[in-house]
Amino acid sequence: MNGQTLIDSHAHLEMKQFRGDLERVLERAHAAGVSHIITVGSTIAESRRALKIAEKYQEVSAVVGIHPHDADDADDWALEELSKLAVKKQVVGIGETGLDFFRDRSPRELQEDSFRRHIDLAKRRICLWSFTSATLTKELWKSLKMKGCRKKAA
């Protein structure tokens, strides 16, 4: 592989299709030169499973979120659940989210609201990373507030 590192940045190892042969899938990926896989949850249940897989295999990280097709599931409870998952060290991002106006399996207003909630969660999570790796000065706090960060994330 010429010293290159391959990272699969968007896999769905948490889906039921991989339950029977996950170990073999990881072995094949490794043999093909993939050194790390980011598995992306599309529901709360799949996000939890993505985290479990990432906790078990060091070559896997998780992203947690709710797919725009299921935007009506992105209520307060769900976002609180995602928020709890998002602070785990194996979770490297928020998703699967966005807008799918091609298939429109969820009303567009709900997709937009869900997308905004995911962005807000991602902003708060970035704050957590910043706070754990830096000394919080008045100037830093001021700039974090300008980015929409909240003090409770400290």
Ligand SMILES: [Zn+2]
């Ligand atoms: Zn996906």
